[in-house]
Amino acid sequence: MIQKVLIANRGEIALRIHRACKEMGIATVAVHSEADRDAMAVRLADESVCIGPASASKSYLSIPAIVAACEITGADAVHPGYGFLSENAKFVDILDEHNIGFIGPTADHIRIMGDKIAAKAKAIELGIPVVPGSDGEVKTVEDALILGRTMGFPVLVKAASGGGGRGMKIATSEDDLAEAFTTARTEAKAAFGDDAVYIEKYLKKPRHIEIQVACDTHGNAVHLGERDCSLQRRHQKVLEEAPSTVLDEKARAAIGKICTDAMKGLGYRGVGTVEFLYENGEFYFIEMNTRLQVEHPVTEAITGIDLVREQIRVAQGEKLSFTQDDVTLSGHAIECRINAENAETFTPSPGTIQTYHAPGGLGVRMDSAVYSGYTIPPHYDSLIGKLIIHADDREACLMRLHRALGEFAIDGVETTIPLFEKLLPNEDFRAADYDIHWLEKFLGMK
Ligand code: ADP
Numbered sequence: 001m002i003q004k005v006l007i008a009n010r011g012e013i014a015l016r017i018h019r020a021c022k023e024m025g026i027a028t029v030a031v032h033s034e035a036d037r038d039a040m041a042v043r044l045a046d047e048s049v050c051i052g053p054a055s056a057s058k059s060y061l062s063i064p065a066i067v068a069a070c071e072i073t074g075a076d077a078v079h080p081g082y083g084f085l086s087e088n089a090k091f092v093d094i095l096d097e098h099n100i101g102f103i104g105p106t107a108d109h110i111r112i113m114g115d116k117i118a119a120k121a122k123a124i125e126l127g128i129p130v131v132p133g134s135d136g137e138v139k140t141v142e143d144a145l146i147l148g149r150t151m152g153f154p155v156l157v158k159a160a161s162g163g164g165g166r167g168m169k170i171a172t173s174e175d176d177l178a179e180a181f182t183t184a185r186t187e188a189k190a191a192f193g194d195d196a197v198y199i200e201k202y203l204k205k206p207r208h209i210e211i212q213v214a215c216d217t218h219g220n221a222v223h224l225g226e227r228d229c230s231l232q233r234r235h236q237k238v239l240e241e242a243p244s245t246v247l248d249e250k251a252r253a254a255i256g257k258i259c260t261d262a263m264k265g266l267g268y269r270g271v272g273t274v275e276f277l278y279e280n281g282e283f284y285f286i287e288m289n290t291r292l293q294v295e296h297p298v299t300e301a302i303t304g305i306d307l308v309r310e311q312i313r314v315a316q317g318e319k320l321s322f323t324q325d326d327v328t329l330s331g332h333a334i335e336c337r338i339n340a341e342n343a344e345t346f347t348p349s350p351g352t353i354q355t356y357h358a359p360g361g362l363g364v365r366m367d368s369a370v371y372s373g374y375t376i377p378p379h380y381d382s383l384i385g386k387l388i389i390h391a392d393d394r395e396a397c398l399m400r401l402h403r404a405l406g407e408f409a410i411d412g413v414e415t416t417i418p419l420f421e422k423l424l425p426n427e428d429f430r431a432a433d434y435d436i437h438w439l440e441k442f443l444g445m446k
Helices: 011-023 040-044 063-073 089-097 107-114 116-125 141-151 174-192 249-266 296-303 307-315 394-405 417-423 438-442
Strands: 004-007 027-033 047-052 077-079 155-159 168-171 197-201 207-215 221-233 236-242 270-279 282-289 332-339 355-357 364-368 383-391 409-411
Touching: 004 011, 004 063, 011 027, 011 040, 011 307, 011 364, 011 383, 027 040, 027 063, 047 063, 063 089, 077 307, 089 107, 107 116, 107 282, 116 197, 116 282, 141 155, 141 174, 141 197, 155 174, 168 174, 174 197, 207 249, 207 307, 221 249, 221 296, 221 438, 236 296, 236 417, 249 270, 270 307, 296 307, 296 332, 296 364, 296 383, 332 394, 383 394, 394 417
Parallel strands: 004 027, 004 077, 027 047
Antiparallel strands: 155 168, 155 197, 207 221, 207 270, 221 236, 236 332, 270 282, 332 383, 355 409, 364 383
């Protein structure tokens, strides 16, 4: 059994993992950069180790530093959170070599899903519906043109190693395909050191719907319904909700079964998310994330299941604590990502939070690691917290969200709270009548 977990992350997710460990009687080690000495997880963890300077490449992404921290503290497993090393197969291989557990899937599964071309091929093999597109990598502009003509425009050029919406270019017609192809390749090479790209049909008005799965090493694979993450800005999620208003029980069970059958076929271990675009009643696989996701709390809210706890159970060889029949979805949940950014320009606003008061009360969960007097370092992403609202139905959830947003008191830095206040009264949003492009139109970006 795992006695001590090293949390290889920072911010709200480090605290989230610490909380689950404590509730299971497991000791925690927080690792931190020099810029994160005053982090909440560092204060609360049983032990902490400084693993390097502020720059993430020299601290949170440094495999030697993290392995050394495990050896020094005697941690027997690492929880990677999301981002940083969470989807790094080499990291998992090295932990294996050192006999340190990884709270997540096997290196092989991370490797397959981390390469979008391989992931798509695997998805097809496992019976998951995918977006129509090229059969693997597209190597030349000429090949891209032939494909574009057969599939019809618009098409999307995507980087095999892409992530965070980078390395993705739309070509609306033959005339801009050459440029989209070259730019996507150059961007991909610069950002990921890999210029392999592939082509997909560009879906015009899809929703982003993803299925949460959880699997143990005893052959059980369960799905926990979906999250609708269509509200995005620059391909980044801004607000997520569960369940999606466009799926009924039958559609949910059908796609859920496709995903759990696929996970059984793969022999997957741990939690994961199968991401789809959804248009005209059809699902199209785009990628699988082999880790805990930022928006996991909306699923926790409607299922009552602690996903981090399940991850730890699975990592220590136990069965999932529930079966598919035990999963019932109750009510509606919405998560707002609160960033330290100007709500109109989205320019980061690092600095010291003078006053901090978070909303509370029934159905209100605030996952954050900031406090009054905390200085947000400029070196990392600007997420400072997630407000997760749960209520009996969507209407009540929106009322509660409105009430909760009004309770925030954050002085000293700008936040994206005003964006959610502006969004709430909007008729389309209230009716959940949106697709992945809706938010950018609402923000005047399109
Ligand atoms: P990343 O790993 O960079 O986040 P994804 O493949 O998950 O890339 O896609 C991110 C977002 O880009 C999706 O949520 C969607 O908004 C948009 N997108 C991706 N593929 C397509 C497509 N074929 N058609 C239209 N939009 C797409």
